[in-house]
Amino acid sequence: MDTNLFRFGRHLAGLRKKYNWAQDKLALESGLARSYLSGVERGKRNISLRNICILADTLGLPPHELLAFDSSNGMAADIGAGVSVPCDPYPSLNRAMQKLSDRDQAWMADLVRTLSLRLGHGLLRDE
Incomplete structure (x- = not known):
């Protein structure tokens, strides 16, 4: 299982529930199939940038908010007992960023x- 897909799906489901939206409502409002959203939330489907932007727009969020999964503790807490997955997909980029001054960061x-x-708003306008 791709842990990033799983974590993204859990994060999306959490945001959806935070707004008290059922999958059916999110599917209807976004124009995406409910079965597709279910697969994304379970980490079974690889979502495209286009669909991330559509979902973010539907939820009234900037696209980067959907990609901010597991940023609170840096680990995937709900993948399974005893499993910890670092939430740093770009370690060399982060090391380079740490060398910058606070102002440059x-x-x-x-x-x-x-x-x-x-990027998110441009993609949605072009359709």
Whole structure:
């Protein structure tokens, strides 16, 4: 099982439940099939960037929020007992970022956030 797909799915389900939305409602509002959403939430389907942006727009969130899974503790807590999976998919990038000054790190974070927002909204407008 791909742990990133699993963690993303759990995060999506958590956000959906936070807004008290059933899978059926999210499917209807987003235009995606309920069976597809179910597969994504169970970590069985590999979701595309396009669909991440559609779901983020439907939930009223920026796309990067959907990708912020397991950021609170850095580990995947619900994969199974005794299993800990680091939530650092880009260790060399993070090491390079740590070498930057605080000001440069903040600038990079703003840049990534802005690009994520523009990419998400641009994809949805082009359809």
